[in-house]
Amino acid sequence: MGVIGQSIKRVEDQRFITGKGRYTDDIALPNSTFAALVRSPHAHAAINNVDTTAAAAADGVVAVFTGADLEAAGVGGLPCGWQVDFKSGDTMKEPAHPVLAATKVRHVGDPVAIVLAESREQAADAAELVVVDYEVLDAVVAATQATAEGAPQLFDDVPNNTPFDWELGDQAATDAALASAAHVTTLEYDNQRLIPNAIEPRCAIGDYDGARDHYTLYTSSQNPHVIRLLMTAFVLGLPEHKVRVVSPDVGGGFGSKIFHYAEEVLVTWCSRQIGRPVKWTASRSEAFLTDAHGRDHHTRVDLGLDADGNFVGLRVKTVANLGAYLSTFAPCVPTYLYGTLLQGLYTTPAVHVDVTGVFTNTTPVDALRGAGRPEATYVLERTVEQAALETGRDPAQLRSQNFIPAFDGVEQEGYQTQVALQYDSGNYGAALEKALAAIGYDELRAEQAQARAAGNGRHIGIGFSTYIEACGIAPSAVVGALGARAGLFESAGVRVQPTGKVTVFTGSHSHGQGHETTFAQVVADGLGVGIEDVDIIHGDTESVPFGMGTYGSRSLAVGGTAIVKSMDKIKEKGAKIAAHLLEAAEEDLEFAEGSWTVKGTDQSIAFGEVALAAYVPHNFPEGLEPGLEFTSFYDPANFTFPFGAHIAVVEVDAETGVVAVRRYVAVDDVGNIVNPMIVEGQVHGGITHGIGQALFEEAVYDDSGQLISGSYMDYVLPRADDLPSFETDHTVTPCPHNPLGVKGAGETGTIGSPPAIVNAVLDALWPLGVRDLAMPLTPQKVWQAIQQAS
Amino acid sequence: MIPVAFDYHRPASVDEAIELLSDDAKLLAGGHSLLPAMKLRLSSPGALIDIGRIAELNYIREDGGTIAIGATTTHQQIASSDLVSANASALAQAASVIGDPQVRNKGTIGGSLAHADPAADYPAAILALGAEIVVRGSDGGRSIPADEFFIDLFLTALAPDEIITEVRVPAADKSAYVKFPHPASRFAVVGCAAASAGGAVKVAFTGVANAAFRDSGVEAALSGGLSEEGIAAAAARAADGQEVLADHFAGEEYRRHLAKVFARKALATIA
Structure with a gap:
């Protein structure tokens, strides 16, 4: 027993590694057509005319549709799923987000027309024949320019390119605390824009069946049910029960496949128009231009300390670049997923955050792995380290003295922050102590001092990040009050077959996380069956009752708990059946290792026998329905709050500015762990992603709105040889409010690591006079900073 | 990422390849610069002349104090050649740091030199070693000193009807x-x-x-x-x-x- 806590090899890897995965693009429907999109080459332009004559006449072309065609057919715009109103109380400005632009394009890559042809090649050739008469307009690219006097305006009905502004916390108390602080550390910087880079480009197939008046959409999505809901109810006005959405194997998303995209609408609608399947697969170039981007904040932060180093106040002012339209969850990322985390692990008594969301002529920005929490963690952890450097304090000690004391959420209450959240459980000092021991902190500082004294050009730096994040989103009533237009529960159907085998229908959707293994472990543990006796079904609205999808590290905490709830019902009914067959009272039975046993006797009956009896109910409790299958919906009581301590050791080559990451220690607390190997994989991937942001990755636009880093020739992803062998460990502080005690592990590395790396580089270069560096720390930037300082 | 349609030729000899050359045709060797450009539709030649399998162009040999390298010799072959390492280690080192293993096993020295990417690795080594680039065209052959070969961004002394056949590298100390x-x-x-x-x-x-x-x-x-x-x-x-x-x-x-x-x-x- 004890399958929970075992590093079971991932059952899905056999098919992935042998090339047998079934991704959307692997689906070849008979008689399919292929779509190519005509996209704007301009960041901002009025459309005077779209001439499709030549394209429509080209070889193999079946049909060409424009924005005007969609407007005429009454196709709606893409909806936004979260409403953040202005501080003044005014309603969020929600301009139309057309599926195909009809009158104006607002970013490079904005779709203008769709060409359907017999082959991908013919569609691509014909797309080049669509002639669009553009009147190019001035573009605005940077967040800080969007509200400037005279800035180009994206929408007539959104003054100052500002759809919302927002604040949280006690401004007066914070201002007062900072005014009387002994020391105030101030930073102002950009948290740069990132491009998600899922390994599988997006793909969508629409298939209208005229005989049944029924639609099927295959799409590489992280949440097929939500896509169906948004598309049927808000865009196409289709009856939801006549639409099936299937997301088969999905090759990564990092958040970018949460959202409802124009192409999903287009293939579905076009299939109905031509009576044939329509398939669209993004090229990598299209992925760079149209997958929703992440981050892109401009922030000023002030942190006040008293004479003893205690934090007295934190003030944060951020302008968040939303891109050209409101993507599905765009408004909540720089607000509720960001501002609410700004207390961090600290007892800071006064916190205030002020956010302005702005439109620019760039690709829309939405959730990207971490979604708001990496930005919040960077604000805090970069600033705390800066305060330590400025005041000559040890950065580990400065953090420790400001930590919230340990609390388990059971004996001690959850911790109420100044910024809305109540943390579930935490022991922050323990994680930091473990990390300090793992890295050999005192020896490292001695080595650093020696290198500095020797003046041998070895610039060693040690950087910290002690983070907290919020996962398991969320209590529906809470997020509803905060503007979410959806519930955030999860569903799970557990079907016990007559032979005792188990099929699970989960609303979570794995796009690489290994749900088929982790969930099977949970079920094997709960019902006492073998892992091989459990099959996990996800990603199909026809078989799964409902689903809110996978993001925010919520699958195990929320989706897993829904499975547990269904298993509880199965065990309850199973006990009735077992009691009847054993001729014993239900309360005299105990369930363990897959059998019901009459306490204190050797009389028992196996789970499989009970399952068989449920479907062959010859000798069955009176009044009990046959069958053994339950569906549950779980709405969590609170968020979960993973936390951890990360320490990076870097060495900077001052001559070239190249930063080498020598060591990286991560001690994360994700609550209980079901599969340590899978968690370690998530931590490794997350740290790599975060180091990518710290050192390499950056979406670069020129002033006209052209994406300069639009391919792997320029966009720098981290590679194995850029990274040290990570040293990972855990503390375990169980979540008190879900039965598995789990918190979530998909994003910790991405959230924790960027400030650790940047802090380490600053620590290395502080004696040279370098005081700040903006991500990514490219060699040129580091070299220039050293030149300017010396 | 779909190129415009093109004709494809696979000549058996250099002479045959020269005959096929025209303004609308491009030579294809390893394809690691040309094919990405075609997939992005930045280049759309009417025809490709695949010289990648012409056996007479693939060799590394010593020739009276000079190392002679056939035009379709791959980066990997050059990087792992003892002859090149012993006599022109700059060239072997340059070949060993081009792209990644996949690129080095497909890309060729002739293709790289003809493409003349301003950031390609070979040209620096070719210039420092004082190599000569041997070419053949419809009017016969000639040898171009490295100092005269690289002219500008993606521009060389190669005439439109010429093919690089060999690179001759004098042994350096x-x-x-x-x-x-x-x-x-x-x-x-x-x-x-x-x-x-x-x-x-x-x-x-x-x-x-x-x-x-x-x-x-x-x-x-x-x-x-x-x-x-x-x-x-x-x-x-x-x-x-x-x-x-x-x-x-x-x-x-x-x-x-x-x-x-x-x-x-x-x-x-x-x-």
Whole structure:
């Protein structure tokens, strides 16, 4: 027993590694057509005319549709799923987000027309024949320019390119605390824009069946049910029960496949128009231009300390670049997923955050792995380290003295922050102590001092990040009050077959996380069956009752708990059946290792026998329905709050500015762990992603709105040889409010690591006079900073 | 990422390939520069002439004190050749840091030189080693000295009806190639080759300007020899007088600085 806590090899890897995965693009429907999109080459332009004559006449072309065609057919715009109103109380400005632009394009890559042809090649050739008469307009690219006097305006009905502004916390108390602080550390910087880079480009197939008046959409999505809901109810006005959405194997998303995209609408609608399947697969170039981007904040932060180093106040002012339209969850990322985390692990008594969301002529920005929490963690952890450097304090000690004391959420209450959240459980000092021991902190500082004294050009730096994040989103009533237009529960159907085998229908959707293994472990543990006796079904609205999808590290905490709830019902009914067959009272039975046993006797009956009896109910409790299958919906009581301590050791080559990451220690607390190997994989991937942001990755636009880093020739992803062998460990502080005690592990590395790396580089270069560096720390930037300082 | 339709030819000999050449045709060898450009529709030739399987173009041999390398010899073959390493190590080192293993196993020296990417690795080594590029066209053959071959961005002395058949590299006493790779593309942000033969030292750069170039200023400053001070003084003149490339990753000032650093590293290696 004890399958929970075992590093079971991932059952899905056999098919992935042998090339047998079934991704959307692997689906070849008979008689399919292929779509190519005509996209704007301009960041901002009025459309005077779209001439499709030549394209429509080209070889193999079946049909060409424009924005005007969609407007005429009454196709709606893409909806936004979260409403953040202005501080003044005014309603969020929600301009139309057309599926195909009809009158104006607002970013490079904005779709203008769709060409359907017999082959991908013919569609691509014909797309080049669509002639669009553009009147190019001035573009605005940077967040800080969007509200400037005279800035180009994206929408007539959104003054100052500002759809919302927002604040949280006690401004007066914070201002007062900072005014009387002994020391105030101030930073102002950009948290740069990132491009998600899922390994599988997006793909969508629409298939209208005229005989049944029924639609099927295959799409590489992280949440097929939500896509169906948004598309049927808000865009196409289709009856939801006549639409099936299937997301088969999905090759990564990092958040970018949460959202409802124009192409999903287009293939579905076009299939109905031509009576044939329509398939669209993004090229990598299209992925760079149209997958929703992440981050892109401009922030000023002030942190006040008293004479003893205690934090007295934190003030944060951020302008968040939303891109050209409101993507599905765009408004909540720089607000509720960001501002609410700004207390961090600290007892800071006064916190205030002020956010302005702005439109620019760039690709829309939405959730990207971490979604708001990496930005919040960077604000805090970069600033705390800066305060330590400025005041000559040890950065580990400065953090420790400001930590919230340990609390388990059971004996001690959850911790109420100044910024809305109540943390579930935490022991922050323990994680930091473990990390300090793992890295050999005192020896490292001695080595650093020696290198500095020797003046041998070895610039060693040690950087910290002690983070907290919020996962398991969320209590529906809470997020509803905060503007979410959806519930955030999860569903799970557990079907016990007559032979005792188990099929699970989960609303979570794995796009690489290994749900088929982790969930099977949970079920094997709960019902006492073998892992091989459990099959996990996800990603199909026809078989799964409902689903809110996978993001925010919520699958195990929320989706897993829904499975547990269904298993509880199965065990309850199973006990009735077992009691009847054993001729014993239900309360005299105990369930363990897959059998019901009459306490204190050797009389028992196996789970499989009970399952068989449920479907062959010859000798069955009176009044009990046959069958053994339950569906549950779980709405969590609170968020979960993973936390951890990360320490990076870097060495900077001052001559070239190249930063080498020598060591990286991560001690994360994700609550209980079901599969340590899978968690370690998530931590490794997350740290790599975060180091990518710290050192390499950056979406670069020129002033006209052209994406300069639009391919792997320029966009720098981290590679194995850029990274040290990570040293990972855990503390375990169980979540008190879900039965598995789990918190979530998909994003910790991405959230924790960027400030650790940047802090380490600053620590290395502080004696040279370098005081700040903006991500990514490219060699040129580091070299220039050293030149300017010396 | 779908190219425009094109005709495909696979000639059996160089002569046959020359006959097929036209304004609308492109030679295909390893395809690692041409095919990506075609997939992005930045290049749309009407025909490709695949010379990748012409056996007479693939060899490395010693020929009277010179290393003769056939045009379709791959980077991997050059990087792993003892003959090249012993006599022209700058070339072997350059070949060993091109792209990644997949690129090195498909890409060819002739293809790379003809393409003349300003950040390609070979040109610096070819210039520092004083190689000759042997070409053949409809009017017969000729040999172009490396110093005359690289003209500008993606522009060489190669005539439209000519094919590179061989690269002839004179043996050097010592040579080296060092580079600062772009972390995404792995092309050279700055690459420097230095070679000494019979007491003379040549230094050449790639990645720094529109075309790879011999740095006469550095070479002249080396009259004092390859002492540490001599190298430092010469390296400090790197790229003087050159119009230097600038992009988001490396602006002019930083690139000039890297040229100095990598000149010093290359020269120190052959000192």
